[in-house]
Amino acid sequence: MYIGIDLGGTNIAVGLVDKKGKIIQKASTPTLRHRHWSEIIRDMVILTHKVTAAADKNLADIKVVGIGIPGNIDNENGIVVRAANLNMVNVPIAEEFRKYIDIPVNLENDANAAAYGEYFMQDPHRDNFLMVTLGTGVGGGIVIKGKIFRGFNGAGGEIGHHVIHEGGEKCACGRLGCYEAYASVTALINQTKKKMALCSDSLMHQWAQQNGAINGFTAFDCARQGDTAAIEVRDKYITYVSEGIVNLINIFQPETVVIGGGISFEGETLLAPIREFVKKHEFNKQEPRTQIEVAKLFNDAGIVGAAMSAKKQKFL
């Protein structure tokens, strides 16, 4: 058995995972990210005991603990180099965890872990695999020949931070025109708001009132009801998402691209136009070509990926 821990800015989620990637038990607790890191690790330990006991297992049954963390990792030494949202700088997480439970600990960047989880649960496994997560930002992970690709310094895979519109929208990273500034849900919400300001008769105003806020589904929902402004927002957003996906396909030629994040719940509404755009615009026009799918594990991807990548302990 394996423990997979998804350490997020909001929650700590811990799962007991079998060798096939199935979650046997899981439990979570708020991260309370402003407290000292040693307290966060103690909660990880408590949850590890909890899920193990709930499954009638012992700590001796656990081979390795994998922890997915939103930041830069020194995998070799089990150190979080920097995790801005958690106020962690050079934190020896592995060492601290093992003071309580002496089992090997493997750290992984959270986006890489989630990508590995989605990769691992594909049947059959795919040779090269790319995950694009459309969330508050645009994250991603790359699996090449079954190994997580991390770059020479562990900071690779920042697919959200490639400029698709030079001199364009300001990105949180400081550059102008990053993919994230066009294809994240944050960007979609901005695009929705801008259009609403121009179209006072759009159904989106009504929708926002009924739902209490504008979110990533505002344009998609109203487009389904035929609202012209909403259709324009949705279609333009999907074009932005697609441009970045074609870029990544031209560079990586992965066997599969998986799209994750809340917006992936839109399923075929999102996938069908992306597939059409990619087919038309990608550089390679010969079979075999990349398949595009939506994520399957959603919130469990981090737990499964942290556990299964720790099991393999393989990265490029």
Added chain:
Amino acid sequence: MYIGIDLGGTNIAVGLVDKKGKIIQKASTPTLRHRHWSEIIRDMVILTHKVTAAADKNLADIKVVGIGIPGNIDNENGIVVRAANLNMVNVPIAEEFRKYIDIPVNLENDANAAAYGEYFMQDPHRDNFLMVTLGTGVGGGIVIKGKIFRGFNGAGGEIGHHVIHEGGEKCACGRLGCYEAYASVTALINQTKKKMALCSDSLMHQWAQQNGAINGFTAFDCARQGDTAAIEVRDKYITYVSEGIVNLINIFQPETVVIGGGISFEGETLLAPIREFVKKHEFNKQEPRTQIEVAKLFNDAGIVGAAMSAKKQKFL
């Protein structure tokens, strides 16, 4: 000993290469690309005999033949799937070559081979390595943990075909705004011509008359002489090149990026502003960071890379 063959649209270049990547002998002949592929292969065979004899060696001394080809390769079966400039579709190059000389043959895409050559000659070897070639187009190759990265179908690494300006300049691939449409020498020449049309008093007009044509050095040369219009063209071009390099660094975090192609003869004139731009704009702000250099092998990279990647026969 190894044979490296660089099959281009203009010339066939064949080299006898030692295990350290040093070219012992080389010879070339025009490709005459409109003739039948069997004649092209026969010339490769003749040149292989020629360089081997010139070095007082026998065919028995040659362990493997590597051929770099501008197209899609089926490496496993030794077939050129498609090489548009050579009118080759599903050509069994390896089999045909071995009718004359029965030595293992390894095919590689020419850009990948050149990148591998530059990688191989780095001292010490770098963990992750990326080459960007600024030529008629923008090509490139990626070496990860010493292996050429090719994508699941062999068509990966098309770094020139990622959009950096959505809806922008038309690219030869059909998309709008590709890196190639801004950072290739072809693009630089277009940028130079546009500026010259607007600035009739620019020194670039005089330069073009003296040199018989506008080329990739027009703006760089005139900028060195203080011509304002030329400085603007040069600096904007370097910004385009840099944007793409930051994109690729954010995605790959290679230990080294090497810039090749004729424009790389500009050396520090090109490198210094690129390094400054990258330092300012790249996502990762912590050491260690990517080093940026110019290519060292120039025209020999294809021969050396074809030979040395065939020696290793390793790819991802």
